[in-house]
Amino acid sequence: MNLILTLIAFPFVVGAGLLWLRPDGLRKILVAGALLVVVGLSVALALVPAPLDLQNLPVGGHAISLGMLAVEILISLYLFYVGVRARHALIVLLVLAQAGLMTWFEFGPGAHAAGSQYLFVDQFSVIMALINGLVGGGICLYALGYMREYHEQAHREVPDRRPLFFALLFVFMGAMFGLVFANNLTWLLLFWEITTVCSFLLIGYTQTEEAKRNALRALVMNLSGGLAFALAIVWLQRQTGGVELQAMLHSPDKALVLLPAALLCFAGITKSAQLPFSSWLLGAMVAPTPVSALLHSSTMVKAGVYLVLRMAPVVTGTKVGLLVALVGAVTFVVGSFAAITCSDAKRVLAWSTVANLGLIVLCGGIGTAEAVWAGVLLIIFHAVAKCLLFLCVGVIEHKQHSRDIESMAGLIVSMPRVAVMMQIGMAGMFLAPFGMLISKWAVLKAVVDASPVLSVFVVFGSSATLFFWVKWMGKLVQVVAPPPRVPHELDLGESIALHGLAAATWLACLLFPLISTHLILPYVAGVYGAIGGPLSQGNITIMIIMMALVMLFPVTFLNRGRGVRVTDAYLGGANVRGSTHFRSTADSVQDVAIGNYYLSAILNEAWLARWGVISSAVLLAAMLLLPLL
Amino acid sequence: MNPLVQVLIYLVAAPLVGGLLAGWDRRISARMQARQGPPILQPFHDVLKLLQKENIVVHRSQNFYILFFLVLVIFTGGLFFAGADLLLVIFALTLAAIFFVLGAYKASSPYSFIGAERELIQMMAYEPMVLLTAIGMYMVSKSFSVSEIASHPTLLVVTLPGVFLGFLYTLEIKFRKSPFDLSCSHHAHQELVRGITTEFSGRTLAMIEIAHWYENVFLLGWIYLFFGSMPWLGVTVALLVFVFLILVDNVFARLKWEAMLKSAWVVTLVLGFGNILALALFSPSPAAPVAKAAPATLHAPAVVTPVPPPAAEPARRT
Numbered sequence: 029m030n031l032i033l034t035l036i037a038f039p040f041v042v043g044a045g046l047l048w049l050r051p052d053g054l055r056k057i058l059v060a061g062a063l064l065v066v067v068g069l070s071v072a073l074a075l076v077p078a079p080l081d082l083q084n085l086p087v088g089g090h091a092i093s094l095g096m097l098a099v100e101i102l103i104s105l106y107l108f109y110v111g112v113r114a115r116h117a118l119i120v121l122l123v124l125a126q127a128g129l130m131t132w133f134e135f136g137p138g139a140h141a142a143g144s145q146y147l148f149v150d151q152f153s154v155i156m157a158l159i160n161g162l163v164g165g166g167i168c169l170y171a172l173g174y175m176r177e178y179h180e181q182a183h184r185e186v187p188d189r190r191p192l193f194f195a196l197l198f199v200f201m202g203a204m205f206g207l208v209f210a211n212n213l214t215w216l217l218l219f220w221e222i223t224t225v226c227s228f229l230l231i232g233y234t235q236t237e238e239a240k241r242n243a244l245r246a247l248v249m250n251l252s253g254g255l256a257f258a259l260a261i262v263w264l265q266r267q268t269g270g271v272e273l274q275a276m277l278h279s280p281d282k283a284l285v286l287l288p289a290a291l292l293c294f295a296g297i298t299k300s301a302q303l304p305f306s307s308w309l310l311g312a313m314v315a316p317t318p319v320s321a322l323l324h325s326s327t328m329v330k331a332g333v334y335l336v337l338r339m340a341p342v343v344t345g346t347k348v349g350l351l352v353a354l355v356g357a358v359t360f361v362v363g364s365f366a367a368i369t370c371s372d373a374k375r376v377l378a379w380s381t382v383a384n385l386g387l388i389v390l391c392g393g394i395g396t397a398e399a400v401w402a403g404v405l406l407i408i409f410h411a412v413a414k415c416l417l418f419l420c421v422g423v424i425e426h427k428q429h430s431r432d433i434e435s436m437a438g439l440i441v442s443m444p445r446v447a448v449m450m451q452i453g454m455a456g457m458f459l460a461p462f463g464m465l466i467s468k469w470a471v472l473k474a475v476v477d478a479s480p481v482l483s484v485f486v487v488f489g490s491s492a493t494l495f496f497w498v499k500w501m502g503k504l505v506q507v508v509a510p511p512p513r514v515p516h517e518l519d520l521g522e523s524i525a526l527h528g529l530a531a532a533t534w535l536a537c538l539l540f541p542l543i544s545t546h547l548i549l550p551y552v553a554g555v556y557g558a559i560g561g562p563l564s565q566g567n568i569t570i571m572i573i574m575m576a577l578v579m580l581f582p583v584t585f586l587n588r589g590r591g592v593r594v595t596d597a598y599l600g601g602a603n604v605r606g607s608t609h610f611r612s613t614a615d616s617v618q619d620v621a622i623g624n625y626y627l628s629a630i631l632n633e634a635w636l637a638r639w640g641v642i643s644s645a646v647l648l649a650a651m652l653l654l655p656l657l
Numbered sequence: 658m659n660p661l662v663q664v665l666i667y668l669v670a671a672p673l674v675g676g677l678l679a680g681w682d683r684r685i686s687a688r689m690q691a692r693q694g695p696p697i698l699q700p701f702h703d704v705l706k707l708l709q710k711e712n713i714v715v716h717r718s719q720n721f722y723i724l725f726f727l728v729l730v731i732f733t734g735g736l737f738f739a740g741a742d743l744l745l746v747i748f749a750l751t752l753a754a755i756f757f758v759l760g761a762y763k764a765s766s767p768y769s770f771i772g773a774e775r776e777l778i779q780m781m782a783y784e785p786m787v788l789l790t791a792i793g794m795y796m797v798s799k800s801f802s803v804s805e806i807a808s809h810p811t812l813l814v815v816t817l818p819g820v821f822l823g824f825l826y827t828l829e830i831k832f833r834k835s836p837f838d839l840s841c842s843h844h845a846h847q848e849l850v851r852g853i854t855t856e857f858s859g860r861t862l863a864m865i866e867i868a869h870w871y872e873n874v875f876l877l878g879w880i881y882l883f884f885g886s887m888p889w890l891g892v893t894v895a896l897l898v899f900v901f902l903i904l905v906d907n908v909f910a911r912l913k914w915e916a917m918l919k920s921a922w923v924v925t926l927v928l929g930f931g932n933i934l935a936l937a938l939f940s941p942s943p944a945a946p947v948a949k950a951a952p953a954t955l956h957a958p959a960v961v962t963p964v965p966p967p968a969a970e971p972a973r974r975t
Contacts, residue, residue, distance in 0.1 A: 459755065460748035469744055473801070476792050480937045483792050484785075484930045488922075491784035495777050498755055502762030502773060507716060567742050574749060577732065584721040592712045592720065597766030598855055607715065607766065622767055625774045629915050 031076065032147060032209050035069045035157065038062070039202030047195035056172055059194060063165040066201070070161030074154050074547075092146070096218050097134065101127075103221050107251070110228075114244055122251040129258045130214075133265065148211040148274055151551035155404060155543075156208040156334055159411045162532065163326035164201045170419050170525035171197065171318035174426070177519075178316055182426050186234045193233060197322065200226040204327045208334060213261045213271045220257060220295070220331065224250040227328055230319040231312045242311030249305045253298030253332075260291035277341055277555075287655040289342040292335055293352050293392070294652060300332025300385045303359040303644035307637075309382060313374040317422030320374060324381045325415035330407060333385055336392035337403050341555050344395025350479070351651035353393025355644050357485035359386030362640035364492035369626050369633040373421045373431040376496060377414065380457065383489060384410050384464070387471055390485075394478045397556040402470035404548045405540065409463035412536055413456035416529040420450045423522060427514050434623055439504045442511040445518065447504050449530045456533040458490075458497045461574040463537050470562045499624045508597075508620060509608045537575060541568050660739040660804070667738040667874075668731065675870020676700045678877075682903055689907045700866070707863035715764050720861045722760030723868075729753035730868040734875035740804025743791040750872075754780055757853070757865070764856035772852030776840035778914050782921035783827035789929040793820040794882065796936050807885040814883040819932030821883050825898065826924045830917070831876055833869075834906035837917050 042062040049055050104127040111119030171194070179188045203222035210216035224247065232243030265271050267284050279285045301309035309329065313320050323329060336352065343349035363383030370376045384406065391403030423446050424439070425431040439447040456463040468490060475483045518526060536543070553559060563571075596603045599610035604617050612618040680697035687694025714720060733749040736742075754776070761773035795801050797816050798809040806813070814821050830837040838844070841852035849855070854865055877895040884891035912920075 460745075460752045465748060469748065472744060472788070472792075476795060480792060480796060480933055483933070484789070484926070487785040487788040487792075490788075491781045494751065494755075494784065495781045498758055498777055499774065501755075502759055502770075505718075505759060506762045506765045506770065508765050564742075567745055570736065570741060570745060574732070574752075577728065578725075578752070581721065581725055584724065585718060592714045592717060594717065595713050595715065597715045597764065598768060598850065599766065600768070600850070620767055622765070622770050625778070627778075630918065 031069060031073055032149060032205075035066070035073065035161075036202055036206045036209065038065060038069070039198040039205065043195040043198035043202065046198060047191050049191060052176065052190075055190070055194060059168055059172055062198065063168055066161050067165045070157045073149075074158055093214075096215060100130065100218050100221065103218075103225055107225065107247070110244075110247070114240075116244055116248070118248050119244070119251060122248065122255055126251070126255045126258045129255070129262055130217075133214075133258075133262050145272060145274070146212045146215055147209045149209055150554060151547045152334075152337070152404060153208040155408065155547050155551075156330065157205060159330065159408065160201060160204045160208070160326050163411050163415050163529070164197075164204070164322065166525040166528050167318050167321045167326065167415060167419070168194070168197050168201075169521045170321075170422075171316075171521075173519040173521040174318055174422055175316065177426055182429075183234070186236075189233070193230070193316075196226050196230055197318070200230070200322060200327055204331060207331050211273050213257075213264065213273055213276075216273065217254070217257050217261060220299075221254055223299075223328055223331055224254060227312070227323060230322075231315045233315050233319065236314070239314045242308070242314050245311055246308035249298050249308045253295040253305075256291045256298070257295040260288040260295070263291070264288040273338065277338065279342075282342055282346075285342055286346060286348060289339045290348045290352075290651055290655050293339050293343065293348070294648065296332040296335035296339070296392075297352070297355060297389065297648065298332070300329045300336065300389065301382050302332075302355055302386060302389055303362060303382075303640045304648060306359065306363070306382045306640075310375065310378045313378055317374075317418060317425065320378075321415050321418035321422070324377065324418060325411045329381065329385055330411065333388040333392065333403070333407060336389050337400060337407075340392045340395035340400050340403075342395075343393065347654050348651055349393045349395050351393070351647050351654070353390045353479075353482060355647050355651070356386040356389030356391075356393055357482055357489075358640060358644050358647065359383065360390060360489040361386075361485050361492070362636050364489040364496070365631055366633050366636045366640075367496045368492055369628065369631050369636075371433050371624070371626065373424070373433050373436070373500075374418075376433065376500065377417055377421065380493070380496075381410075381414055383493065384414075384457075387468070387486070387489075390482070391471060391474065394474060394482070396474055396478050397552050397559045398470060398562040399474035399478065400555070401544070401548055401552050401559075401562050402467045402474055404551070405467040405470065405544070406464065408543065409456060409467060409533075409536055409540075412529055412532045413453045413463055416449060416453035416526065416533055417457070419522070419526055419529065420446050420453065423518060423526075427517070433500055433503055436500075436503050437622070438507045438509070438511045441507055441513065443514050443517050446526070449526050450504060451501060452530045452533055454497050454501050455578075456537065458493050461537075461571045461578070463533065463540075466537075466540060466563070466571065473562060503624060506622070508622060509606060538572075663738045663740075664735045667734055671734060671871045671874040672867055675867075675872075675874045676704070678873060678899060679870060682899075685900065685903050686907055689904070700870075704863045704866050707858075707866070708860055710859035712859040712861060714858075714861075715766060715856050719760050719763040719856065722756045722763060723857065723861045723864050726753050726757040726760065727864045727868040727871075729756060730871050730875075734871050734878075737803055737875050737878060740802060740807070743794065743801045743803055743806065744788075746803065747787055747791060750875075751780070751784065753868075757868075761853045761856070766856050768850045768855040769853055772840045772849055772855060775849075775914055776853050778918060779830050779837065779840055782837075782918045783830045786823045786827040786921065786925040786929050789925060789933060790820050790824045790879075793817045793929070793933055793936065796933065803882065806882055810886055812884055812886055812890075816936065817883065817932055819928035819935075823924050823929035823932075824879070824883075825901075826928075827921060828876060828880075828898070829902060829905060830921065832873065832902050834902050836905075836909040836912040838906075838911060839914055839917065842911070 046055060046058060049058060104123055107123045108120060111123055175190055175193060179186065200223060203219045203226065206219035207216060210219060228243050228247040231246050232239045261271055264276060264285065268279065276285050276288065298305045312323050343352060360383045363379045363386055367376045367379035367383065370379065388403045388406045391399040421431055424436065427443065428435055458464055472483060472486055475486055597607040599620060601610035601612050603610055607620065609617050609619050677697065679700040683699060684694040684697060729749060730753045733746055733753055736749055737746045758773045758776050761769040791801065794806050794813060797813055798806045800806060833841060841854050854862060857865060877899060880895040880898050881891035884894055
């Protein structure tokens with residue numbers, strides 16, 4: 029119990045401390061020390077036998093609730109101020125609506141059924157806490173070196189507000205811990221709103237016009253999710269008299285809680301940047317890289333899918349569930365194809381995040397035991413691999429002053445360590461037999477069993493992911509003219525974070541049967557009753573054999589160039605200087621330029637996004653209206 | 658038959674059968690063009706000759722990718738003939754193909770690069786249909802296991818005609834036949850020199866060739882699965898399909914990649930997905946509604962089953 033309270037409160041305290049700490053050296057020490065504590069606590073939590081007794085809070089629950097109310101009011105006031113200053117009517121409206129709703133809920137007639145249990149813990153929250161602690165911790169560590177370079181070399185024009193930046197990272201982390209352990213939905217909403225505010229401030233960190241605009245957009249979209257959340261709470265309280273997540277999930281009358289579940293799914297969909305709302309996540313790349321990594325991997329969007337997966341037992345088998353699944357499926361397809369059309373590395377990663385979250389939402393909407401199993405596994409693999417990729421792109425952007433994928437040719441020579449780690453991350457994202465593919469496999473099986481018609485989305489979407497990942501991988505290994513080696517690729521914090529995450533990606537793949545049997549299966553069994561693993565033992569064995577086979581691949585490099593003759597590439601004319609120039613017609617010398625396909629003849633990002641938004645908006649409207657009928 | 662024996666037979670027989678098929682391919686093609694054509698055993702002579710040639714590369718590591726391509730193709734076929742999970746087989750095949758593509762990227766010549774990109778587009782074109790084929794077979798036989806699909810008592814092609822035709826369409830791509838021989842072609846009308854294989858020579862080129870033999874036998878084995886309950890019919894149809902592919906190869910000119918991608922997707926959606934939709938809507942099985950919480954339905958059977966599937970037949974008889 030104390031462990032969980034500490035885990036939630038500690039990052040907030042550290043964050044408050046960091047806000048007042050100006051010297052870089054002291055900040056480093058504090059951040060590193062705090063991270064050690066957070067990582068230690070979250071690992072300890074995983075080792076403690078769950079479930080813990082959470083009935084009794086050491087402090088009176090009511091006192092804490094009042095404190096939380098105060099924080100909630102402060103947040104509302106601040107957001108109101110933001111909305112007024114930006115002359116953004118929609119923000120003001122959303123804030124007022126939510127504040128009014130919650131005030132009525134707190135003080136209105138017949139309000140406040142005594143909630144006995146404010147926090148809870150099960151294997152799913154432990155998994156989320158582990159991701160938050162380990163991956164989020166890695167990002168903070170990376171941010172130390174990255175932000176120094178950001179302000180002192182790469183972006184001198186941006187005002188240095190690092191104390192605020194690091195304070196926000198820690199508050200974000202604390203809010204995420206609170207979010208996954210909260211049982212009382214009003215608490216959950218408070219942490220939800222804290223992540224919204226943090227993301228707003230972090231996206232707008234550079235204070236450029238674009239950053240401000242994108243931050244406001246993120247705020248509007250997440251506030252609309254927050255409003256849906258508040259509506260869900262009020263409705264649930266009026267209908268069932270309680271506002272507890274566990275009570276709601278175990279409600280004997282599923283029809284009664286279907287509307288709140290639909291509203292919460294809506295909130296989850298906004299936060300996890302599913303289609304009508306995915307533009308906020310794409311806009312969030314204006315922020316420094318650690319922010320993108322944080323939003324995309326361990327926090328924020330994962331909070332959204334966490335909530336959707338929690339709702340799975342309620343919505344499974346209903347029309348609402350089917351519509352949630354469809355929103356996820358449409359997002360998966362649109363996101364995957366949109367990623368093909370982009371050459372900006374961060375944009376490709378962002379679309380890929382949107383797509384993969386779509387897959388998780390699809391799992392949540394289907395909501396069968398296998399689907400939820402696959403969804404949780406997806407969360408784990410996606411968090412580590414995507415974080416690794418973002419951090420790598422951040423390093424490359426600093427060294428090469430470009431994050432265009434076309435400029436990454438020859439990276440295997442100029443920045444070999446980063447390039448290899450990117451390959452690991454990408455392999456974890458889509459390649460058999462690694463990470464995501466294991467879960468995609470399970471998703472496919474779950475989808476085919478539940479509703480085969482949806483499988484068409486999965487097969488088309490995954491063929492598109494294949495295309496954009498492999499062409500990127502190819503770009504990294506391709507060497508036309510060997511570029512010079514970049515000196516001093518990584519500083520210490522970056523190095524620890526990247527190596528740690530690469531190892532985590534590796535280990536998550538190798539140890540996934542263990543993760544499954546110790547954490548995911550017990551959780552799924554707790555919700556649905558006992559099930560066997562969705563993948564049979566024999567198949568897992570074959571997977572492991574395949575993995576071992578692929579891991580042998582680097583070994584072949586020991587045998588470099590025995591019995592081969594190295595020559596220049598064939599260019600269709602006489603080579604002039606190595607493989608870079610050739611003699612063409614009329615004795616002219618032409619240089620070689622190689623660029624990837626973006627399929628612009630048949631795909632158009634704006635068109636895809638527009639139709640994605642329209643179709644998913646229709647689906648969402650139907651999802652919210654159906655339970656009312 | 659023991660699955661292990663089947664795998665051993667596959668490992669030994671597949672390159673022989675694949676090489677013979679390649680020989681017939683060249684002979685039949687020649688006859689269609691009113692030429693005499695080379696001896697049936699010519700592909701073997703070619704590969705043996707390649708093995709003796711000097712190995713020339715642009716980048717030293719490019720050959721490692723091809724080695725893994727070969728190993729993984731053999732692994733894929735081995736899984737298939739051992740009766741393993743069909744989805745796993747597809748994933749292994751994709752992994753193998755990705756190694757091939759990465760090898761071409763690594764070679765870094767413009768021709769191999771464009772070949773690699775086109776190969777990726779081809780993969781994107783056939784992958785949905787291949788996965789839908791597995792899904793269709795699962796919906797009929799209630800199992801992803803190749804051995805159980807092969808021993809399913811009814812003819813799968815009867816309930817999966819659309820899926821079969823769609824699969825046939827993608828085989829045209831997989832076999833690198835016109836009109837879809839975009840990434841590299843056996844014919845001399847390739848504007849990309851040799852496309853994806855441009856920078857490979859000697860032993861490595863021989864490996865690519867052998868990998869294709871293994872792959873072709875495995876793909877024809879998949880055709881056989883549609884006729885699992887009638888082994889002789891299965892083998893016959895698999896051979897007929899091969900001849901059909903050669904015929905199409907000689908009749909059609911090469912298409913642009915846009916046309917390939919669009920047509921393959923239309924075929925996938927209309928024939929493949931249409932078939933699956935029909936199955937989901939009309940089959941009495943509890944497939945269509947989402948309503949089931951269905952916890953107990955998803956236990957894929959163990960890979961090694963005592964049931965002897967006759968899936969290795971096409972490899973032995975031919």
